[in-house]
Amino acid sequence: MRCTPASVLSHSLYERANPHRSFEPGGVLETGTCEYEAVDDRTVRVSGGRFMQTPYTVRLEAAEFVGYRSIAIGGIRDPLVLGQLRGFIQGVEAVVREKVQQSLRLDPSRYSMRFVVYGENGSMGAMESEEAVSGHEVGVLIDVVAPTQELAHGIVFLAWHNALHYPIPEYSGLASHLAFPFSPPEVNVGPVYRFSLNHVMQIDDPVAAFPVKLERV
């Protein structure tokens, strides 16, 4: 790819909400008024940007530990289950939460459990605008995050086991609703972290807050 006015300008779009403003530690670079001029077929001169000085700031970011994740993946192909999928999953979730309370003594507020349904809204969640399942099968990810790996494993085990055999009105006897691609269906994924701090801090000295210590070894 050559460096052209269009390629330089295009890069200002990438992974940024506002292409005309760059927030830097000591000010804001305004590029909305910039001119992009081809000096030759692979060189671009950018002019007309303005740097507006602000008090010196640094951004603080942090992540926090939230628990351990265990997952299971399966497919649902039965048209009777697909026809009542939302209610089916809500029913399974309610049963599993009750059993977790009874057998693992864990309150629903202490762990996260979700059924991510690929083929319905697995990619976009609540933001999905298509209403119903239109295909002949869905993929289901059962995702659990709990205080310990053992608890996460225990909960996801209860979840897949109950989803597999959850009764639907059209069938009697022990039904089997999920296609698991491997056995055991559950996998421990390990520790989970999430964004916990996003803060702009004003400081007088740009380097004093970040001491560097050099050791010769």
Place this chain on the structure above:
Amino acid sequence: MTELWELTTLIRCKNAAPFEMTVDVIAKDRASLQRILASESMRPSAVAELYGLPEREVHFVVLENVNAIKISMPRPTPSGDVLDTDVFAGQFHSPLVKLPV
């Protein structure tokens, strides 16, 4: 009826820092850009409705010299949060692709 993708060279979505995502719609040429901007379905109010967001949270920027429209909006959850469905927000452009324009 023309669909949005037919007038573009690229429609993509990416994270823009952990709390926002940004859709870039790159039109094939100036005429395509004007046609997209003039269409009912790509009005800010229509796009906000498609994503279930209030219009004030959806920001449009038009970059005429690269025939681009940038649409930035808040993510449903912070990137990588426990209930996130798309840590890079790489599929959130999808509802726009087949919009009639």
